[in-house]
Amino acid sequence: MFITIQKAGLLTSIQDQGRIGYQHIGVTTGGAMDPLAARLANLLVGNSENESVLEMTLIGPTIQFHMDTFIAICGAHLSPTLNTLPLPTGKLLFIRKGSTLSFGKTQVGCRAYLAIAGGFQVSSVLGSKSTHFPAQFGGVAGRACRDGDQIKIGQWSEKQRNMIQVYTRLADSKSTYFRSYFITTPLPKNGSRPILIRIIAGPQYQHFTEMSKQHLRRTPYRVNEQANRMGYRLDGASLSLSTPLEMLSEPVLFGTIQVPPSGQPILLAADAQTVGGYPKIAQVASVDRSLLAQAKPGNWLQFQLVDVQEAQSLLRRQALQYDIMKQALRMKWRQIV
Amino acid sequence: MHSIHITPLGDHALQLTFPDETVDLQLYVDQLCNLSLPGVSDIVPTYAAIAIVYDPLIWDYGVIRKQIAEQLTYTSISTPPPTSIIEIPVCYDPVFGPDLERLAVHHQLTTEEVITMHSMPVYRVQFIGFAPGFPYLSDVHPKIATPRHQTPRFTVSAGSVGIAGKQTGIYPFTSPGGWQIIGRTPIPLFDPFRPEPSFLHAGDHIRFIPISASQFQSWK
Numbered sequence: 001m002f003i004t005i006q007k008a009g010l011l012t013s014i015q016d017q018g019r020i021g022y023q024h025i026g027v028t029t030g031g032a033m034d035p036l037a038a039r040l041a042n043l044l045v046g047n048s049e050n051e052s053v054l055e056m057t058l059i060g061p062t063i064q065f066h067m068d069t070f071i072a073i074c075g076a077h078l079s080p081t082l083n084t085l086p087l088p089t090g091k092l093l094f095i096r097k098g099s100t101l102s103f104g105k106t107q108v109g110c111r112a113y114l115a116i117a118g119g120f121q122v123s124s125v126l127g128s129k130s131t132h133f134p135a136q137f138g139g140v141a142g143r144a145c146r147d148g149d150q151i152k153i154g155q156w157s158e159k160q161r162n163m164i165q166v167y168t169r170l171a172d173s174k175s176t177y178f179r180s181y182f183i184t185t186p187l188p189k190n191g192s193r194p195i196l197i198r199i200i201a202g203p204q205y206q207h208f209t210e211m212s213k214q215h216l217r218r219t220p221y222r223v224n225e226q227a228n229r230m231g232y233r234l235d236g237a238s239l240s241l242s243t244p245l246e247m248l249s250e251p252v253l254f255g256t257i258q259v260p261p262s263g264q265p266i267l268l269a270a271d272a273q274t275v276g277g278y279p280k281i282a283q284v285a286s287v288d289r290s291l292l293a294q295a296k297p298g299n300w301l302q303f304q305l306v307d308v309q310e311a312q313s314l315l316r317r318q319a320l321q322y323d324i325m326k327q328a329l330r331m332k333w334r335q336i337v
Numbered sequence: 338m339h340s341i342h343i344t345p346l347g348d349h350a351l352q353l354t355f356p357d358e359t360v361d362l363q364l365y366v367d368q369l370c371n372l373s374l375p376g377v378s379d380i381v382p383t384y385a386a387i388a389i390v391y392d393p394l395i396w397d398y399g400v401i402r403k404q405i406a407e408q409l410t411y412t413s414i415s416t417p418p419p420t421s422i423i424e425i426p427v428c429y430d431p432v433f434g435p436d437l438e439r440l441a442v443h444h445q446l447t448t449e450e451v452i453t454m455h456s457m458p459v460y461r462v463q464f465i466g467f468a469p470g471f472p473y474l475s476d477v478h479p480k481i482a483t484p485r486h487q488t489p490r491f492t493v494s495a496g497s498v499g500i501a502g503k504q505t506g507i508y509p510f511t512s513p514g515g516w517q518i519i520g521r522t523p524i525p526l527f528d529p530f531r532p533e534p535s536f537l538h539a540g541d542h543i544r545f546i547p548i549s550a551s552q553f554q555s556w557k
Contacts, residue, residue, distance in 0.1 A: 023379040023390070024366075025527075025535035026469045125529045135469045135510050137529050203344045203352050203386075248358055249466065249473070251381045251388030253350055275383050275466035283347030286393065308398045311348035315393055 001067045001153040003116070005145045009061035009103065011229075013131040014120050014139035014151075017050045022126055023274045029254065030130045030138075033111050033229060033270050033293035036322065037075030037185040041115035043329040044072035044092045044183065046160050051119035052129040054145070056112045058296060060103025061145065063114075065095050068168045069153070070117040070160065074185055076109025076294055082175055090182040094167045096175045109187045109294035117160045121152035133229070133271060159333055181332065183325055186291040194220040194302035195295055197288045200311050202257065202280035204245065212239040216257075216281060220300040221265065227297050229271040234301070238263030245279055252276040255284030255292070267292075285311035287318050340411055341365075343402055350390045351402060353409075358384040358463070363540035364412060372408055374401070382464045382539050384473075419542035422459055425507070425522050427498050427545045428553035429455075433521035440483055440500070440517050454478040455498075455519065456545040460505065462537050470509040470527030470535040474543065477505050489515035496521045498545070520545075523556035 005012065015038065018031025032038035032055055039049040054061070060078040073080055073089045080087040080103050087093060087101070089112070095101070103112070122129050122139055131139025140149055156164065167176075188195045205213070221236035239259045252258065256268045258278035265281065284292055285306060295301060306314070342354040355362065362382040369380050369389065376392035391401055429452045431437055441448045460474035467473075476482075477500055485501040490513060493499070497508045499516025508514055509526035522545075526536045537543065548556070 020378045022469075022534075023381045023388075024465065024539065026465045026467060026471050027534075126534065132469075134512060135527065135529070200345055200347055203346065203354065248384035248386075250354075250383050250386040251346065251350075251352065253347060253388070253390070255347055273467050274381060275464070280346075283345070286348050308345040308348055312393045312398060315348060319394055 001069075001118075002150045003066065003153065004064045005061050005147065005149040005151065006064055006100070007062040007102075008145045008147050008149070009056055010059040011057040012061045012145040013055050013133075013143075014052050014122055014145075015055045015130045016052045016128055018130050018270070019126050019128040019132075023251075026274050027126060027132070027135070028271060028274055030132055030270050031128065032113065032130075034075050034113065034185065034290045036290040037111070038113045038115070039322075040090075040183050040185055040325065040329075041072045041074040041113045042119075043326055044074070044090075045070045045115045045117045046157060046163075046333045047115060047117065047119055049326070051115065051154075052122065054114040054120075056103065056114065058106050058110055060112060062100060062102040065099050065101070066097060067153070068097050068164055069095050070164065071095055071101075072115050074113050074115070074183065076112040076187070077107040078112045079104030079107055080112075088177060088182065090184055091177045093177045094175055099175055106296070108190055110296035111293055116153060117164065118154040118156045121154045181328075183329070186288075187294050188291065188299060194300035195291060197292055197301050197303055198285035198306045198311060198314065199257065199282040199303045200285055200306060200308050202282045203250070204241075204279035205281055207241050207243070207245050207279060208259075208281055209240055209242045212281075215239060216265075216303055217305050220302045223295050223297050223299045223301065225297045227295075229269055231269050231272050232267040232295070234265045234267055236264070239265060239281060241279060247277055247279060249275040249277045250280065252280065253283070255286070255289060256280050257282040257284070269293075285314060287311065287314040341409065343406060345398055346388055348398070349393045350388050351398065351405070353387040353389070353405075355385045360385065361540075362387055362464075365409065366539065368409055369405070372405070374404065383466065384463055419459060419461075421542070423537070423541055423543045424546050425524060425543050426548040426552070426556065427456065427520040427522050428548050428550055429520040430550045430553070432550065433494075433497070433553070434519040436499075436517040437519040440481065440519060443483065444480055446480065451481055451519065452547055454481050455500075455505065456547050459542050459544050462539055462541040462543065464539045465535055465537065467506075468508070468510055468512060469529070470537065472506055472526075472537045472541075472543075474505045476503045479503070483517045485515040485517065489513050493518060494521065496523060496526070498522060521553070523553050
């Protein structure tokens with residue numbers, strides 16, 4: 001069982017929830033930029049939440065399916081169509097063998113996630129199937145998908161197999177989707193309003209001028225065209241230290257906002273290095289990580305400073321909502337067969 | 338505990354900052370590992386700061402901060418003498434070290450003198466970062482300390498040995514990079530399929546052993 005990537009799109013790669021526990025040997029966590037969308041797409045198709053998915057960026061791929069299966073697309077809306085008919089996102093979809101899934105222009109968001117029953121059968125490297133671009137391991141040969149790639153599909157669970165068989169017989173040779181339920185994940189609202197991103201003061205926050213701190217909290221920053229899985233360059237009011245700081249390289253993470261001498265901040269993302277030498281003015285609150293992953297070049301971000309306790313309680317509330325969705329989706333799979 | 342500064346690094350990590358890089362962070366990394374705190378996924382040392390990544394659904398920042406502050410014992414012991422030294426073969430042929438000659442001229446030295454100065458000292462692996470398995474080694478002899486290139490190269494070959502300021506290091510993978518490249522090692526520094534993927538670890542001591550181009554080619 002496999003799928004064929006007929007056209008790869010702008011940047012399509014295999015990701016899961018990333019590598020845990022290897023930062024001390026220089027291996028970043030990596031994984032899906034929008035972890036919530038990846039997890040929920042998996043749960044929709046009856047996979048474990050950490051299963052591998054395809055992360056598709058701005059311009060999606062064209063994919064041919066060589067078997068009947070279930071898929072789900074979550075995250076950005078990249079105008080998916082199946083055999084030219086528009087498809088919804090956030091739903092469980094039954095796909096007929098021979099169907100072609102393609103994507104058009106992005107309507108909202110930046111990164112869409114395709115989960116498929118059984119996940120992708122690529123080797124797990126250091127506990128993860130995620131593509132690690134700099135060291136070229138994980139995913140499809142450690143690189144982004146290319147035109148013509150064939151990717152094997154993993155084993156179906158018994159429930160997945162049974163249900164696919166039922167639909168193979170029932171669905172009257174048509175691909176179909178489930179109208180009764182759908183899920184949503186954080187996405188920027190269309191329009192000109194900046195995307196609100198909560199931040200926590202970083203270890204060097206106090207070393208910046210009062211003016212810089214105010215700029216960061218009150219003025220919006222634009223996501224520069226140089227935005228990728230390593231980081232986003234931001235354009236906006238210049239930030240500066242009140243006195244020069246002798247910096248030794250320090251640990252950095254997804255969401256670290258560091259300020260190079262140019263004064264234009266850089267927001268580090270999933271594939272950033274494990275260490276950085278610029279002062280860290282702030283760190284994005286985890287609750288807004290998925291939303292941040294959906295910001296695209298040209299979008300404006302409005303940062304809002306919160307304290308660490310508030311950030312943690314916001315995250316816990318989000319985790320609780322996620323758990324409710326997870327239980328509901330698991331229940332659906334239990335009822336089905 | 339006045340000498341260790343603990344701050345949040347976002348809502349799922351905290352940073353321990355030490356007075357300077359002469360403190361042996363490995364002592365603290367060992368202490369932190371021995372605490373076996375549940376939900377702690379990564380302990381990442383650098384020059385003078387350690388990040389501790391934790392699960393915010395298990396820990397309140399205030400609680401984990403208190404746990405660590407109370408259980409960590411501050412010691413002013415600086416780096417202990419090396420117990421063993423790992424030897425790393427390096428070919429300093431200009432083919433592998435495109436910056437060697439220019440660096441020698443810049444410091445008014447011969448290339449032989451640069452090679453001797455670089456391969457004589459025992460270096461300590463301060464930490465692994467930048468790329469999987471990339472060791473930050475210090476300090477190089479002050480006479481060969483050289484700032485990095487203003488514009489980084491598009492490609493630095495895997496195994497390249499470079500100098501940046503008073504640091505020296507080895508690129509495990511072919512990647513862009515700004516360090517002054519003076520040689521190359523045939524040893525693979527990182528292999529995710531080995532039981533221990535990284536050849537070097539923070540706290541290790543190493544020495545570079547000059548080898549010829551033919552030794553490099555025939556290195557197993």
